[in-house]
Amino acid sequence: MPTAKRRNPYYQGPVSDHFDGTHFFNPDGIEPLGFRDLMRWQFGGGRDRWPRSVPSPFAPVKPDLRVDGNDLRVTMVGHATLLVQVAGLNILTDPVWSERASPFTFAGPKRAVAPGIAIDDLPPIDLVFVSHNHYDHLDVVTLKLLQAKHRPHVVTPLGNDTIIRSAVPDMQVTAMDWGTRLSLAGISIDAEPVHHWSARGTGDRRMALWAAFVLATPAGKIYHVGDTGFHGGVNYEAARQKHGAFRLAILPFGAYEPRWFMKGQHQNPSEAVMGMQLANAAYVAGHHFATFQLTDEAVDAPVKALKAAMVEHGIPPERFRPLRAGEVFDVPSA
Template identity: 35%
Template sequence: MAIACSTSASADKPEYLDSNHHAEAQFFNPEQPVNHAGGLWAGLKILWDFTFNKPKDAAPSTSPTVLPLTSEALSALADNQFVRLGHSTLLFKLNHRFWLTDPVFAERASPLSWAGPKRFHASPISLDDLPSIEAVIISHDHYDHLDKGAIVALAQKTKRFIVPLGVGGLLQAWGVAAEQVIELDWHETHEMAGVKLTATPAQHFSGRSLTDKNVRLWASWVIKTSTVSLFFSGDTGYFEGFKRIGERYGPFDVTFVETGAYDPRWADIHMLPEQSVQAHVDLQGRWMMPIHNGTFDLAMHAWTEPFERALQAAAKYQVAITTPLMGEPVAILAPHAGSFWWREAVQEAVAITE
């Protein structure tokens, strides 16, 4: 059942008594607890690597090509199409209305405006030029998925914000009206304008500071109309839940699956590319769109590696992958393969230095 705001014992510590993955004021992964092996020492080692051992190709030396979008171009966009704006930010046109996932338009995926992962490229369209949005769909509260500045701006042109349990309170603290926010637990559905939005499980965690660990839920999303069926992974490690989602809600015309910011040390919360392709297979997807890559430097791998490894795994399992440019429209029921735009960015950078 969708709720406009959480029912709780207190404003700061909701109980969510009906949720079987919430206890002692925190959400948890019921099937596969997140591995914190190594504790503080492991965390410090990762921080050291991020600070001193970053590979030079973790970020592009020149900005990748982006196809600029205008409000006029979006107005003319045919129904049942999508455009990737960056990272996990996707704009869909469904039932002649626009739907937006995990909107991040900030220069940095960080609580600080002057430090933290910086964008490789500008968004194909500015917040001001976006059309009216039927709903913004949020997967979880991390900075590379939930941008406060974007939410504040979008509140003026968005009918509803569809979010996992607990995220609604954060949005309301930022000035979003309570009646604009719909909170869902896993397997709850909200339908509007002929689109069914269902929160589904993910293997992840949440928190925006040292004091709010896992107080808000994380989710993947099933998005369905009478003609199309989509899956949006948010952030997640690989887990058996993908098979159950596929059995219950699939097949899917396109799966938008996290493929980036991974490392064997945190594979339980961010899939390796080969696992991303396996998740797509489990979900019974037709076409796969690798997301969570190409915009921010959030791991130790080369920025082009997620695409290359995903393509290799897709070829092995005969999975159809689409890799459009940022800003390039794709028809949901007839996707195109896209291009190797990341390779072109590397070649262009080499040519500049020669």
């Protein structure tokens, strides 16, 4: 008797070039490795030990209420959480203020550095982008707090809206597929492909989509990538061909070792620099490092490797900024 096909609890929709009716996938890409490979990594040794606390060289900040005109300001909260202030809007990416990137309060990767903005010191938040459903990017505890105080509009890829609404029923959420566009709050938003995967538990792998977002604002275009493998640079190349150039790209460059396990889901610093060039980004706010230990590399390894990669590729250091908690980056106009 044939086995019944597993139902997707988050999304039901038509088959596409990245959805087979149950699971999302990366076209011509790498599927996430399985349990045996996970155990090989976890028990194979080679993990550098992080300090319990990694103080930022920057003190926590209280941001201005709004940034207008041609100004574009980015403030690092931590990991993939950044406050983007542009065109009178206050935008958060992948907001996580919890102490652990985990479904549990007592186990899982623990925050090594305090948030660069206390959640009570945030200016009024208009938009929130959630790139995918891994716990270091989609934190329902934080979303509940934001909803209670700010009532922002959340934009996220397909299926993640179901997860968010189940935890925060009154939250305003718009779900987007790759290649779709949304006009909201005076800007246009495109959801674009990245090479990643998703899961909240053991039975829902690849059942919610992952994506990057392109924001076309009066102050220039912003390309936000929450997580991605490099995937030969095809998604960066496609973003440049479609959107032209970016005043700012928000790119991950940490959590990449060991490469045999992480290559399909997390780019390394050299690949992030190549992605910047392929996407034609004038400046980069670098993230996804020195906050939660998710992988094997030392806490300071990503920044060291990034500096070497910028030298190798001829990128001045002021163009790719590895932002630390509390650091403010006023992005020059192109």
